[in-house]
Amino acid sequence: xxxxxxxxxxxxxxTAVILMFFKEKIRLQRGISAVxxxxxxxxxxxxxxxxxxxxxxxxxxxxxAPPYGIVFVGDMFAVLLVAMASVVSFAxxxxxxxxxxEKRERFYYYTFFQFLLVGVYGSFLTGDIFNLFVFFEVxxxxxxxxxxxxxxxxxxxxxxxxxxxxxxxxxxxxxxVAYLYAAVGTLNMAHLSxxxxxxxxxxxxxxxxxxxLIVFSLKAGLFLFFWLPGSYSAPPAAVRALFGxxxxxxxxxxxxxxxxxxxxxxxxxxxxxxxxxxxxxxxxGGLGAVAYKxxxxxxxxxxxxxxxxxxxGLAAGTRDALDGTVFYLLHDMLAKGLMFILGGVIIxxxxxxxxxxxxxxxxxxxxxxxxxxxLTLALVGIPPLSGFAGKVLIIRGALDTGMLTxxxxxxxxxFLVLYSLxxxxxxxxxxxxxxxxxxxxxxxxxxxxxGGLLVLVIAMGIGAEFVFTYVSQAGEVLASPVQYIDAxxxxxx
Amino acid sequence: xxxxxxVAVGILFTIGVYLILSKSLxxxxxxxxxxxxxxxxxxxxxxxxxKGSAPVLGKADTYVDPxxxxxxxxSIVISFGVTAFYFVLAYRSYQALGTDEIDSIKxxxx
Numbered sequence: 001x002x003x004x005x006x007x008x009x010x011x012x013x014x015t016a017v018i019l020m021f022f023k024e025k026i027r028l029q030r031g032i033s034a035v036x037x038x039x040x041x042x043x044x045x046x047x048x049x050x051x052x053x054x055x056x057x058x059x060x061x062x063x064x065a066p067p068y069g070i071v072f073v074g075d076m077f078a079v080l081l082v083a084m085a086s087v088v089s090f091a092x093x094x095x096x097x098x099x100x101x102e103k104r105e106r107f108y109y110y111t112f113f114q115f116l117l118v119g120v121y122g123s124f125l126t127g128d129i130f131n132l133f134v135f136f137e138v139x140x141x142x143x144x145x146x147x148x149x150x151x152x153x154x155x156x157x158x159x160x161x162x163x164x165x166x167x168x169x170x171x172x173x174x175x176x177v178a179y180l181y182a183a184v185g186t187l188n189m190a191h192l193s194x195x196x197x198x199x200x201x202x203x204x205x206x207x208x209x210x211x212x213l214i215v216f217s218l219k220a221g222l223f224l225f226f227w228l229p230g231s232y233s234a235p236p237a238a239v240r241a242l243f244g245x246x247x248x249x250x251x252x253x254x255x256x257x258x259x260x261x262x263x264x265x266x267x268x269x270x271x272x273x274x275x276x277x278x279x280x281x282x283x284x285g286g287l288g289a290v291a292y293k294x295x296x297x298x299x300x301x302x303x304x305x306x307x308x309x310x311x312x313g314l315a316a317g318t319r320d321a322l323d324g325t326v327f328y329l330l331h332d333m334l335a336k337g338l339m340f341i342l343g344g345v346i347i348x349x350x351x352x353x354x355x356x357x358x359x360x361x362x363x364x365x366x367x368x369x370x371x372x373x374x375l376t377l378a379l380v381g382i383p384p385l386s387g388f389a390g391k392v393l394i395i396r397g398a399l400d401t402g403m404l405t406x407x408x409x410x411x412x413x414x415f416l417v418l419y420s421l422x423x424x425x426x427x428x429x430x431x432x433x434x435x436x437x438x439x440x441x442x443x444x445x446x447x448x449x450x451g452g453l454l455v456l457v458i459a460m461g462i463g464a465e466f467v468f469t470y471v472s473q474a475g476e477v478l479a480s481p482v483q484y485i486d487a488x489x490x491x492x493x
Numbered sequence: 494x495x496x497x498x499x500v501a502v503g504i505l506f507t508i509g510v511y512l513i514l515s516k517s518l519x520x521x522x523x524x525x526x527x528x529x530x531x532x533x534x535x536x537x538x539x540x541x542x543x544k545g546s547a548p549v550l551g552k553a554d555t556y557v558d559p560x561x562x563x564x565x566x567x568s569i570v571i572s573f574g575v576t577a578f579y580f581v582l583a584y585r586s587y588q589a590l591g592t593d594e595i596d597s598i599k600x601x602x603x
Contacts, residue, residue, distance in 0.1 A: 130564055137571045144578055148585075156586040160518060160595065163579055167525045168513070170575075174532045174568055182539035187560070 002057040004050065005072045007043045008082050008121040011036055016114035026105050030097055033110045037090035040117075044083035051079045052470060056477070056487035058127070066127075066488050067191035073127035073488055076474035077326055081124045081253060084330050088245050088337040089117055091453050095341050096238035098445045099348065104150050104236070112149070115142035116242065123250045127488055129180070130187050132254065133173050136219070140166050143247060147235045158234035165227045169218035176211040183208060190488035193261050193481055201265035209263040209270050213255065213277075220251025222311050223277040225304045229288065232303070233296035237344020240296065244303045245337035249329060252310050256325065259314060260478040267317060275315035279409050281308030286416030290423075295353045298420050299343050302379070305413050306332045312410050313394040321397025323475035327467065328390025331460060335379050335387065338453040342372050345446045346428055355424065360433035364440055367447055369429040371454055376421040378457050380414050386460035389468065498538040505531030518583040518593040522576065529572035533565045 015036035022028050051057055057074040060066060074082075093113065100109055119139025126132050144166075148159040181187060183204055184195040196205055214224070221228045232243050255274070263270050285304030292298050310332065313325030345368055350358045362369040378385035381392075391414070398407045460467055477483050505527050512524025545555035587593045 130567070134567060134571070137575075141571075141574060141578065144575075144582075148582060151585060151589065153590060156582070156589055159582060160521075160579075160586060163575075163582065164513070164521060164525065167575060167579075168528070170571075171525075171528050171532050174529075174564075175535055177564070178532070178536040178539040181536075181561075182541070 002050070002059055002074070004043070004047055005057055005059040005074045005125060008040060008047070008086070008125065009118055011040050011043065012114040012117040012121070016111045016118065019111045019114065020108065023106065023108070026102060029105065029110045033093055033114065034090075036114070037086070037093050040086040041083070041090060044079070044086045047074055047079045048076075048083050048470065051076050052473065056484065058488055067186050067188035070131050071127040071188060071190075071488055072125045073190075073484070074125055075477045075484055075487070076470060077256075077478060078124045078253075080326065080330060080470060080474055081249070081333075082121050084333045085117075085120055085124070085246055085249075087456070088333050088453075089113075089120075089242065091449050092238055092241045092245070092337060092341070095241065095344070095446060095449050099344060100236060100238050107149055109146070109149060112142045112145045113242070116146065116246075120246050120250055124253060127189050128187055129189055129192065130177055133170070133177060136173070136250070136254075137170060139247070139250065140170070143243065146239045146242070147231065150236070152234075155234045158231045161227060162231035165218065169215050172211065173215045176208060176215055179204075179208050179211065188488070189257070189261055190485040193264075193485055194489070196262055197265055201263060205263070206266060206269055209259075210273065212258050212263075213270070213273060216251050216254045216258065217277060218251075219248075220255060221248050221281075221304050221307050222251070222255065223281050225281065225285070225307070228304060229297050229300040232300045233294075237340060237347060240299075241337050241340030241344065244299065244340050245333050248303055248307055249333055252307060252329065255311065256314050256478065260322070261481045261484060264481060271315050271317055274311055275403065275406055278308045278311035278315055279406055281305070281311065282409050282413040286413045286420075289420035290416055293355045295343050295347055295355065295424060295428075298424060299339055302339065302417060302420065303336060305417055306336065306379075309391075309394070309410055309413065312398065312406055313390075315406070316394065316398040316401055316403055318397040318400050319475060319479045320393050320400065322478045323468070323472050324390045324393025324395075324397060326474045326478070327464075327471045328387070328394060330467070330471070331378075331386040331390050331457075334453065334457055334460065335375060338375055338450060338457060339379065341446065341450050341453070342368065342375060345443055345450065346372070346424075349441055349443065350428065355427040357434050358428040359431035360429070362429040363433075365443060368443060368450070369425070371447075371450055372421075372425055372429070374454060375457065376418065376425060378461065379421065380418045384458070384461050386457045386464070388461060389464040494542050495538060498534060498542070502531050502534045502538065505534065516594050518586065518595055521595070522579045522583055525579065526572065526576045529568070529576075533568055533572075536565050536568070537561050
């Protein structure tokens, strides 16, 4: 039992409730949400060290012993993701202070921001599949509000599509849970894993596994991503950063969790599905990133490519590949958050999101330009930066299992990432300045935040050895779910 | 009884999908709401329709599984919230865009 586990959920929840009472006091709202952000980072780091030294932490809600009550489980994978999410969301929070605009702030922007975090952390930490659905919904409802807040025509149109897709996928989620409950009669994930292993994962359970894969793929943007580029382009840059960095990652977390813990007994069937979906995602996402000429869409397609790459690591499924998946997922949250912040800065500096009407920004904003360039290298996976270690581990694991074609696609997608981001860099920062003279905007605040994140990206690359001691502990649990099951099912009072 | 429930679930899903595929935003909202109700019935049916007393210890020999009810209750609350949000959104886009036909909301940047 560790009551610490509930704090990452409780803190944003209480903050959100408190923030509701200060609708007009924007400065106070900012202050409270910043304090709660810092508190969350500290708690998350404390959890990471606790899990590192004492192993998997569990918390039984209301003292109901598993498998009857709802449990919260903090294994290294979940806790690392909580820590990274709290760091990235704090940076995005700071960025939104100066970019989101007073009108949106007055309409409960920070409240919804905190509710979104409740859903994200809850999804990471819960050990009960129906509870996962509930936290997904908490997250999604706040994302509906965040995507539509402000109410421009574009936002209204895209929100109705986004809403429809997510309602349908949530409906399928409940249906999948219903079938699973009918088949094995439990909802606790550790208990499910045991029961599915006893039942031997035959035809019915494989169908349920695919249903879960479809549901989570819709949320993560794995193969079924047709809704993502449009919907994620509608809201302002800070919200886009939040979605790109966190929302798709929660879907990915759910895929990784279900397919390393629950449906592990027929890997030939499930892994090949994931592998094909990952390949298609990387190729289609890469084509999209190359094809478009406005910054939001290019960045959104980059999110899709990395979703494909993480799924590819899961499909390879060896110990190396799983370590790499965790590492790459952590890197990707950080780098994607930074990418969207820089993208937002470029758009606000140029006054447009069309690449064709930009140019010559390197003279006015050299710092932003070079930060974007280094970030590009990090996303591609150039050695001293954070993208490298994860990619190497995933590719090595994949080659061990003989997935040569997929490895080539994975490496090829890196080139498309490079091409699409260098295209942004070249057209926005080099070349001639456009005719309409934009006034120089002050970017000190945004540059400081982006600089902080960039330092983390570099530190994560150089300190890969240090990060790896934690990451490999996460990969260990993913590779052998027995540890997870033991920690949950053997009660520790 | 199970057969009847299965047919009811099927009908709800059919009507829900039909409504979602239409153009009017209002019909789509109603469609999603019917779809979620279909799923709630499915959840009840899949858990097994048993006769027994309320799940309080020491009252009877057979008990009803309380879990599906708890799940359905949670799910109903969530779908209620989402539907309410969707109605407000539909109304707001009707005001702002002057139409509730999802096709005629054209690509335009402000």
